[in-house]
Amino acid sequence: MAANAAPFVILNPPKFGAACNGCGRCCQDILCPVAIAVFGSVSAPCPGLEFRNDRYWCSLIGLASEEYRAFLMFRMGIGRGCDSCFAEDFPDD
Ligand code: SF4
Ligand code: SF4
Numbered sequence: 001m002a003a004n005a006a007p008f009v010i011l012n013p014p015k016f017g018a019a020c021n022g023c024g025r026c027c028q029d030i031l032c033p034v035a036i037a038v039f040g041s042v043s044a045p046c047p048g049l050e051f052r053n054d055r056y057w058c059s060l061i062g063l064a065s066e067e068y069r070a071f072l073m074f075r076m077g078i079g080r081g082c083d084s085c086f087a088e089d090f091p092d093d
Helices: 025-029 033-039 059-063 066-076
Strands: 049-052 055-058
Touching (some): 033 066, 059 066
């Protein structure tokens, strides 16, 4: 976990497809392809997740060079809204 990561703070995710609010639930539940390439077979939460200014951020973005950053953001889905679904999104039948 990043040095400045806080003990996990619970923030509610938005609806699927809505703007990301930095709740961090996705990266607490599973590692993205970039995280697997960087950290290997570690368990979630992702070691790259950090809590700052009342929301979660991916610390790897800030470490990447400017030309590589756009590629990372594409692979992570950053800027395309929330792409995560959680158990509460699927009410019991
Ligand atoms: S993409 Fe991740 S951090 Fe952003 S709102 Fe969805 S679950 Fe939260
Ligand atoms: S987006 Fe960043 S914090 Fe989230 S799983 Fe990927 S590498 Fe980890």
